[in-house]
Amino acid sequence: MIVESFRNKEFIEAILKKIQEKIKKIGFSPKIMEVCGTHTMTIHKFGLRKLLKDSGIEMLSGPGCPVCVTPNEIVEASIDLLSNHRNLILATFGDMTRVPTKKGSLLTSIPAEGSFKKIVYSPEECLNIAKENRDKEVVFLGAGFETTIPSIAFTIIRAFKEKIYNFSLLSALWLIPPPLQAIVKSEEININGFLYPGHVSTIIGKKPYEFIANEYKIPGTITGFEPVDILLGINDILDQILESNPLVTIQYKRAVRPEGNPKAMNMIYEVFEKKDANWRGLGLIPQSGLKLKEELSQFDAERKFNLKIKSQSKDLRGCRCGDVLKGKISPPECPSFGKTCSPESPRGPCMVSFEGACLAYYKYGY
Amino acid sequence: MCLGIPAKVIEIKEDNTGKVDYLGTKIKVNFSLIDDIKVGDYVILHAGFAISKLDEKEVEETLSLLKDFIENK
Ligand code: SF4
Numbered sequence: 439m440i441v442e443s444f445r446n447k448e449f450i451e452a453i454l455k456k457i458q459e460k461i462k463k464i465g466f467s468p469k470i471m472e473v474c475g476t477h478t479m480t481i482h483k484f485g486l487r488k489l490l491k492d493s494g495i496e497m498l499s500g501p502g503c504p505v506c507v508t509p510n511e512i513v514e515a516s517i518d519l520l521s522n523h524r525n526l527i528l529a530t531f532g533d534m535t536r537v538p539t540k541k542g543s544l545l546t547s548i549p550a551e552g553s554f555k556k557i558v559y560s561p562e563e564c565l566n567i568a569k570e571n572r573d574k575e576v577v578f579l580g581a582g583f584e585t586t587i588p589s590i591a592f593t594i595i596r597a598f599k600e601k602i603y604n605f606s607l608l609s610a611l612w613l614i615p616p617p618l619q620a621i622v623k624s625e626e627i628n629i630n631g632f633l634y635p636g637h638v639s640t641i642i643g644k645k646p647y648e649f650i651a652n653e654y655k656i657p658g659t660i661t662g663f664e665p666v667d668i669l670l671g672i673n674d675i676l677d678q679i680l681e682s683n684p685l686v687t688i689q690y691k692r693a694v695r696p697e698g699n700p701k702a703m704n705m706i707y708e709v710f711e712k713k714d715a716n717w718r719g720l721g722l723i724p725q726s727g728l729k730l731k732e733e734l735s736q737f738d739a740e741r742k743f744n745l746k747i748k749s750q751s752k753d754l755r756g757c758r759c760g761d762v763l764k765g766k767i768s769p770p771e772c773p774s775f776g777k778t779c780s781p782e783s784p785r786g787p788c789m790v791s792f793e794g795a796c797l798a799y800y801k802y803g804y
Numbered sequence: 805m806c807l808g809i810p811a812k813v814i815e816i817k818e819d820n821t822g823k824v825d826y827l828g829t830k831i832k833v834n835f836s837l838i839d840d841i842k843v844g845d846y847v848i849l850h851a852g853f854a855i856s857k858l859d860e861k862e863v864e865e866t867l868s869l870l871k872d873f874i875e876n877k
Binding site: 440441443446448449452453456474475476479480531559560561562563582585586588589592635636637640641662663664666670691692693694699701702705792793 | 805806808809810834836837838839846848850851852853855856858859860862863865866867870873874
């Protein structure tokens with residue numbers, strides 16, 4: 439019932455009309471970045487990118503796809519583990535298995551004797567797998583933002599309490615505010631507003647974005663995943679531009695509280711600490727990733743298997759995912775788009791992931 | 805991938821796990837990340853966990869704002 443209202447055509451038309459009036463007053467075409475990959479999907483699925491473009495707004499996709507921002511060296515490390523280590527179960531979320539690297543993908547790699555890969559829907563499933571397979575090591579390749587991280591933290595706490603020591607985590611965990619800072623600081627592109635991710639914000643609240651409004655004077659709003667949410671969010675950003683009053687507002691009030699979810703936040707920092715991390719396309723960003731705390735290092739796959747993950751691995755030749763993630767190019771500007779790269783034979787994670795911008799453009803047009 | 809559509813809580817067990825109805829399908833969910841949850845509430849799901857409780861009052865407020873928009877078109 440809620441969903442239907444937030445997809446209601448009459449509402450959509452009414453907000454669009456307001457948006458068009460405001461654009462006339464603003465007098466230029468603002469560039470707005472949708473940070474979250476699920477926003478990208480909504481915008482394409484409901485044809486909003488074109489509607490907005492015709493109204494004078496350019497939407498740019500941001501770095502909000504965890505599978506996409508995970509650099510190839512981490513995927514390659516998981517492929518090495520699976521193919522070189524006997525009796526090892528490599529568990530991960532579905533789309534992670536299809537990310538292509540110079541070593542192939544998890545899907546195409548041949549596991550060592552007694553080893554196999556397993557697609558899971560929740561990190562907690564890994565614990566049952568580990569309990570049922572005491573003679574094997576279970577490694578969870580966990581890619582995610584603040585939305586997913588609490589569920590992984592919970593899983594680690596349970597493994598510790600229940601002494602499930604044949605379980606470990608290969609961390610591809612990313613924090614959303616640091617890459618946004620990297621993007622605005624680099625000044626490679628001029629962004630006039632941010633649609634902040636709805637579900638990351640249910641966890642972190644609004645405060646972590648406030649530096650963008652205060653220091654960089656860029657408007658923004660936290661918004662949901664229905665077409666009406668997206669348009670109300672844009673309407674809000676235009677108000678902030680018109681009033682020269684950059685803020686972080688919450689349009690998605692039905693799910694997001696200003697303070698976020700303190701219980702989940704506490705759980706995250708009970709288990710993890712921040713580290714400098716290498717992102718696809720964005721490079722090394724200070725304090726933008728997470729690693730397990732020292733006292734939980736027995737669950738750290740990097741340590742357990744003495745993995746040497748060096749940030750050297752490049753994207754496959756001809757793939758410009760890195761530039762797509764920064765909003766520097768839109769997917770069709772990549773020379774491989776739709777030619778040598780498609781969902782059936784992807785050259786980069788942005789064409790693989792359900793949150794990837796290249797897949798959104800390919801699937802729904804633009 | 806974020807699931808934008810909320811799920812309805814239909815069962816909560818003592819260990820903080822239970823079931824929700826998501827678009828007509830019953831799914832097992834862990835409620836450990838949120839407090840004060842009861843059967844009949846709507847929640848946002850992610851990776852097998854409920855991460856936020858839906859505030860139905862806010863839904864009403866947004867809808868009345870939208871109705872204003874239409875009337876003042
Ligand atoms: S279209 Fe394919 S090759 Fe080009 S950036 Fe996207 S994923 Fe990479």
